[in-house]
Each structure stands twice: as C-alpha cells, then as structure tokens.
Amino acid sequence: MTGVTTPAGRTASRGRIDKREAILAAAFTVFARRGYSQACVQEIAEEAGVAKLTVYNHLSDKENLFRHAIEAAANTVMADNLAVVEQLRDPGDDLRAALESVAYRMLQVCCGEHSRALRWLTYAQVARFPDLIDTVQGRTSDRISEALADRLARLSLAGRLRPCDPAQAAGQLLALLTGPMEALSRLGTRKVPAAETRAVAKAAVDTFLRAYGPASGEPT
Secondary structure (H helix, E strand, C coil): CCCCCCCHHHHHHHHHHHHHHHHHHHHHHHHHHHCCCCCCHHHHHHHHCCCHHHHHHHHCCHHHHHHHHHHHHHHHHHHHHHHHHHHHHCCCCCHHHHHHHHHHHHHHHHHCHHHHHHHHHHHHCCCCCCCHHHHHHHHHHHHHHHHHHHHHHHHHHCCCCCCCCHHHHHHHHHHHHHHHHHHHCCCCCCCCCHHHHHHHHHHHHHHHHHHHCCCCCCCC
C-alpha cells in the first residue's frame, strides 16, 4: 500500500508554530487578568499548558512576550473586523441594511472582551511601551479604515454612493460608530446592551447615507 507521508521537519515546524500561538494567547489572557506588572511567566506557562522553560525558549523574556502577545491580539481584532467589512463586497439590493449589519458587527468586535482588553493593556502600558500605540493602531484602526475605504470606493464607482474621498468617508463612518460607543460604554467599563448597540449602528448609517447616499430618487 502506498501512503502519503509528511516530512518530519514540516510537522515539527507546525507544532512549534502552534505552541507559540498557544503561548501568546495564554500570555494575553494572563496580562489582561493581572496587568503587566503582576503577571508572571509561570502563570502564563500554566495557562498555555507548557513548561516555563518552553515559554522562554519561544519568547526569551517577559517584555518580549508582552510585545508579541499584544501584536497577536491586535492581529486577531484586525482579522475579525476585516471579515465583517468583507460583507460589503456584495451588499445585495439593500445597501442601508448591509451597512447597518456591518456597522453593528464592527461594534460587537469593538466592544468584545478581546478588543477591550487590548485597548486597556495598550493604554495602561503606554509609558513603558510607547511604540505599541503605533503598532496596535496600524493593525486595527488604520488597516480597518483602509479596507472600509476600499469597499466604499467600489460602491461609489458603482453609483450606490455619491462620488467621494473614500478614505475620508470611511473615517467619518468609523467616527460615527466609535464616538457614541465610547460614551455609552464609559470608555469600555460598561457593557452596552445589544439594543443600544443596534441603535448606534442605525443612527451612524443614517447620518452617513444622508451625506454620502446617492441623489434623491436613485436606488441604493
């Protein structure tokens, strides 16, 4: 019988990547739970289900572990939001409904435990790791704004939105979403009910379409 074998080196490499990802996920969980100063590598190792030495072998020290954990968390938030924005690739006949759905789902990501912990950790450690602000912003708000601008540009070219500066339009739509949610959530310290979240999404899209919707009488 002829079988397909996987090279041992490839298997080992995949295993190492999986272990590193598990360590980074565990590190983010512990840092979010304890804060940077109170978190310890031993607890992170236990959370990841690996030996303490394994953590050091992968990430060398606590500072490096924190940096990479924040970057990995930012990548996760970015990926979640990009998946939501991708819905606008084919919004269907009802653009307003599609925009409201995207807006609501983006707010859900923004207000999720992962995103809130990421913001808290980044702001709390800004004095110790000032460069992480740019790292997190580049992987989250900047990248998300770029993706949204691309979708809005295509909708404008298709005549479903007015001719516009897509980057400016994307920034304004995001501001209409994040501004009210920051106030309602009290800077992330209050859980916002789904009904309030939907109301913010609906109001944001309504205001956005008043500015960028097609001329009166044209379908969206």
